[in-house]
Amino acid sequence: MSFDDLFRKDRPNRGQLFTRRSNQKKTSMKSGETKEELSPEQREALLRALKARFEKNMNRHKDLEWANVKAKLEAKTEQLWSLNEMERTGGEPDVVGHDKKTGEYIFFDCSAESPNGRRSVCYDREGQESRKEHKPENNAIDMAAAIGIELLTEEQYRALQKLGNFDTKTSSWVQTPSNIRKLGGALFCDHRFGHVFTYHNGAQSYYAARAFRGSLRV
Numbered sequence: 001m002s003f004d005d006l007f008r009k010d011r012p013n014r015g016q017l018f019t020r021r022s023n024q025k026k027t028s029m030k031s032g033e034t035k036e037e038l039s040p041e042q043r044e045a046l047l048r049a050l051k052a053r054f055e056k057n058m059n060r061h062k063d064l065e066w067a068n069v070k071a072k073l074e075a076k077t078e079q080l081w082s083l084n085e086m087e088r089t090g091g092e093p094d095v096v097g098h099d100k101k102t103g104e105y106i107f108f109d110c111s112a113e114s115p116n117g118r119r120s121v122c123y124d125r126e127g128q129e130s131r132k133e134h135k136p137e138n139n140a141i142d143m144a145a146a147i148g149i150e151l152l153t154e155e156q157y158r159a160l161q162k163l164g165n166f167d168t169k170t171s172s173w174v175q176t177p178s179n180i181r182k183l184g185g186a187l188f189c190d191h192r193f194g195h196v197f198t199y200h201n202g203a204q205s206y207y208a209a210r211a212f213r214g215s216l217r218v
Helices: 040-056 066-074 077-088 125-130 140-147 154-161
Strands: 093-098 105-109 171-173 185-192 195-202 210-212 214-217
Touching: 040 066, 040 077, 040 093, 066 077, 077 093, 077 105, 077 140, 077 214, 140 210, 154 185, 154 195
Parallel strands: 171 210
Antiparallel strands: 093 105, 105 214, 171 185, 185 195
């Protein structure tokens, strides 16, 4: 399977998807906080950061031009808010692909290690609520939905690793197929010893060195 195949919008998704409701305010990661448009200053700061990262890592998006990406971003207010949340929580989002059929650009969290602002979380709310003690404040599925992104699938995670070495000291939750999740498990990945590994834990587990990486179409 080619890298571009992972970005086909009509491609069946084996993992768990997040329902996004349009025309509604969305609660962000902090209780009571709602999704709002960025201020002009925030928007400009974000675009500067994205441009710098785009130009520094051209191997992630060969044959793509920043001017075209910027034009798309400036027309997508909602996605800009999501990208800002990805940035704010340490994800360092960058363009990793372009869906020629839809014209959408695909952003992944490209921080060297699992995003620092999303760590110590269970896989989903069911796992979080099943803990009788020491419950973390949040879970990966709810955080991703609040930001407006989707967890990477295992295939997407492995595609990301072809663009560099990520999670050499940390690990990241990935979308877990329903048949595994029904039995109480959840998947995560990391990069060790020159290889990408996929593991399993109970969905209720959480670790200081594990967060999640997300994807966003713009």
